Amino acid sequence: MTLTAAPGARLAGRETSAWAFNGTCPGPTLRLRPGDLLRARLINHIDQPTNLHTHGLHVSPHGNGDNPFLTIEPGDSLDYAIAVPTDHPAGTFWYHPHHHGTVADQIFSGLAGALLVDGGPAPDLSVADDLVLLITDTTLDGAGRVAAPSRMSRMMGREGELVLVNGQHQPVITTAPGAVQRWRVINGCVSRVLALRLADHHVTQIALDGVFLPAPADRDEMVLAPGNRADLLVRSTRSGRYALVSEPYDRGSLGMMGGGPSAAGPVTLATLVASGAAEASAALPTRLPAPSTPPDNVSRRRQITLAAGMGGMGMGGTSFTIDGRTYDPERDDQTVALDTIEEWTVVNTSTMDHPFHLHAWPFHVLTGAPAAGVLQDVVLVPARGSVRLRIPFTDYPGRSVYHCHILDHEDLGMMATINVRP
Ligand code: C2O
Ligand code: CU
Ligand code: CU
Numbered sequence: 001m002t003l004t005a006a007p008g009a010r011l012a013g014r015e016t017s018a019w020a021f022n023g024t025c026p027g028p029t030l031r032l033r034p035g036d037l038l039r040a041r042l043i044n045h046i047d048q049p050t051n052l053h054t055h056g057l058h059v060s061p062h063g064n065g066d067n068p069f070l071t072i073e074p075g076d077s078l079d080y081a082i083a084v085p086t087d088h089p090a091g092t093f094w095y096h097p098h099h100h101g102t103v104a105d106q107i108f109s110g111l112a113g114a115l116l117v118d119g120g121p122a123p124d125l126s127v128a129d130d131l132v133l134l135i136t137d138t139t140l141d142g143a144g145r146v147a148a149p150s151r152m153s154r155m156m157g158r159e160g161e162l163v164l165v166n167g168q169h170q171p172v173i174t175t176a177p178g179a180v181q182r183w184r185v186i187n188g189c190v191s192r193v194l195a196l197r198l199a200d201h202h203v204t205q206i207a208l209d210g211v212f213l214p215a216p217a218d219r220d221e222m223v224l225a226p227g228n229r230a231d232l233l234v235r236s237t238r239s240g241r242y243a244l245v246s247e248p249y250d251r252g253s254l255g256m257m258g259g260g261p262s263a264a265g266p267v268t269l270a271t272l273v274a275s276g277a278a279e280a281s282a283a284l285p286t287r288l289p290a291p292s293t294p295p296d297n298v299s300r301r302r303q304i305t306l307a308a309g310m311g312g313m314g315m316g317g318t319s320f321t322i323d324g325r326t327y328d329p330e331r332d333d334q335t336v337a338l339d340t341i342e343e344w345t346v347v348n349t350s351t352m353d354h355p356f357h358l359h360a361w362p363f364h365v366l367t368g369a370p371a372a373g374v375l376q377d378v379v380l381v382p383a384r385g386s387v388r389l390r391i392p393f394t395d396y397p398g399r400s401v402y403h404c405h406i407l408d409h410e411d412l413g414m415m416a417t418i419n420v421r422p
Pocket of ligand 2: 053054055056357358359
């Protein structure tokens with residue numbers, strides 16, 4: 001397939017000069033199966049360098065695979081070949097550009113899409129609808145241009161005035177009373193933590209970050225850091241209109257910068273409208289495919305320290321670092337032996353939360369954040385807190401990155417490299 005990044009997206013019902021993959025925001029939904037080879041030519045028709053990242057896929061970071069070190073200059077193209085292993089989990093992933101320094105700008109401007117892996121072990125779900133809800137945010141001016149962030153909003157992580165679901169502002173989702181829908185919710189926002197609630201409902205979470213949970217879990221509120229995904233089963237028992245909102249979420253603040261939740265009240269994302277003849281209420285599954293348990297033969301422990309705050313010598317006295325350094329693609333920050341299990345303690349010394357993300361090798365959360373009981377790829381590290389992770393480095397030698405998924409922080413240097421060597 002071909003993915004062309006170019007200006008001219010229709011967003012929130014308006015013609016804009018925002019960027020899009022293949023003319024739409026989000027870009028086309030890619031559907032793969034375990035064992036597939038994704039061949040994608042990425043053509044760059046925007047005025048910045050770009051590249052492609054398949055967020056959450058357990059695939060090789062090498063060569064023309066899921067390689068964040070590649071650069072496609074304006075006017076150039078590159079042919080990707082990404083081999084999905086035959087035992088890859090079936091679930092919800094996404095893709096977005098990953099060229100250091102421009103990641104936040106490019107996603108804020110519309111470059112993102114869903115990537116679904118079908119097949120593989122899956123629970124027996126008889127759902128009436130299987131929907132992707134790719135949530136992004138942006139700010140448009142009167143002329144349909146994407147607003148540039150202020151320096152302060154880059155520091156805190158920019159949040160857009162418009163929160164969009166599949167590029168639409170507050171769309172309506174229709175259903176019939178009793179019918180079960182699967183919602184594959186992707187937090188594609190550059191910086192915004194989503195705290196989702198559906199009025200008068202609880203929802204049933206069946207997967208996190210593309211992997212089925214050990215058992216379905218009822219949720220009144222579903223917190224998703226930037227980059228996280230959740231698969232939810234939604235069933236309305238009565239006709240009505242129900243708002244899907246994101247509640248204000250307090251990420252903390254940096255020094256003198258404005259604290260408290262960024263939004264004063266809940267932000268409406270969409271409305272679920274249940275109407276028409278009731279369907280026989282379908283049963284929700286009680287069992288999901290057998291989860292993987294964290295392997296316990298740990299061969300090495302490391303501490304990774306995320307720091308951000310005033311008092312540094314960086315931009316306006318604020319620096320965003322991992323282990324005291326900003327990103328350098330030439331340096332190997334961690335060297336790991338292939339086929340080993342490691343335990344990483346990720347410490348956050350700053351006064352705001354940072355979502356930690358590792359490419360290519362998903363991890364188990366052991367402590368410091370709610371443990372999903374399955375492999376995941378983004379975890380929110382609380383302000384002045386830490387999380388402990390167990391990471392199987394099985395498969396895929398090669399170099400890649402880990403970073404804060406508040407993508408303004410990543411672009412400001414809160415990213416580091418990992419080299420997994422055979
Ligand atoms: Cu969602 Cu390094 O990426
Ligand atoms: Cu990623
Ligand atoms: Cu951060």
